[in-house]
Amino acid sequence: MTFDDLFAELGAPVFKLCFRMLGNRHEAEDATQDTFLAVHRGLAGFRGDASVKTWVYRIALRSALTVKGRREATADAWGDLPEASPLPPERALEARDQARRVQAAMAALPADHRAVLALSALDDASNQEIADVLGIPVGTVGSRLHSARKKLMALLSADGAAISPRR
Numbered sequence: 001m002t003f004d005d006l007f008a009e010l011g012a013p014v015f016k017l018c019f020r021m022l023g024n025r026h027e028a029e030d031a032t033q034d035t036f037l038a039v040h041r042g043l044a045g046f047r048g049d050a051s052v053k054t055w056v057y058r059i060a061l062r063s064a065l066t067v068k069g070r071r072e073a074t075a076d077a078w079g080d081l082p083e084a085s086p087l088p089p090e091r092a093l094e095a096r097d098q099a100r101r102v103q104a105a106m107a108a109l110p111a112d113h114r115a116v117l118a119l120s121a122l123d124d125a126s127n128q129e130i131a132d133v134l135g136i137p138v139g140t141v142g143s144r145l146h147s148a149r150k151k152l153m154a155l156l157s158a159d160g161a162a163i164s165p166r167r
Contacts, residue, residue, distance in 0.1 A: 001052060003040050010053065011036070013122055014060045020118035021064035021111075023103040034063040050132055057122075057133045061115055068111075105155035113148035116141060 014035050019028035038059050046055060106114055119130045127141040134141070 003043055006039060006052065006056065007036055010056050014056060017057060017060050017118050017122050018064045020106065020121065021061065021114055022068055023107045027067050031060065031063040031067040034067065035060040038063065054129065054132045065111060101156065105152055108155055109148060109151055112144060113151060116144045117148050117152065120145060
């Protein structure tokens with residue numbers, strides 16, 4: 001697989017993963033760029049021990065965490081959501097407000113919980129795929145997902161948002 005093929009297939013999912021991890025459009029763009037620079041540099045040496053997709057997602061998670069370490073996101077710097085809403089203006093405003101509350105709650109979670117939630121939401125990844133990306137046992141994925149969803153719900157309930165995380 002060529003770099004161009006990889007970017008065409010995984011560019012948008014990597015951006016979404018980084019955006020879910022960081023909650024900031026500009027930081028997600030930086031992490032996505034860092035990811036594909038690392039992929040470009042390492043593609044020739046890729047041994048195939050894991051799937052290419054798993055390898056790229058693992059690089060993306062590391063890139064997102066590196067960007068997060070370089071710049072702390074502020075609560076009001078969430079930026080635009082990655083996709084425009086086809087909703088009527090009043091519903092779009094409500095949906096955007098809900099999305100910001102979810103993003104703020106996600107940002108309050110520990111990185112390991114954000115990672116499993118973000119990967120779970122990305123292309124409906126299975127627990128096995130998440131385990132492969134994170135390099136942890138499948139059982140740990142299940143327990144982290146359960147704990148992360150529980151913490152996310154508590155944060156959203158405390159915020160007054162009646163939003164349930166995706167299963």
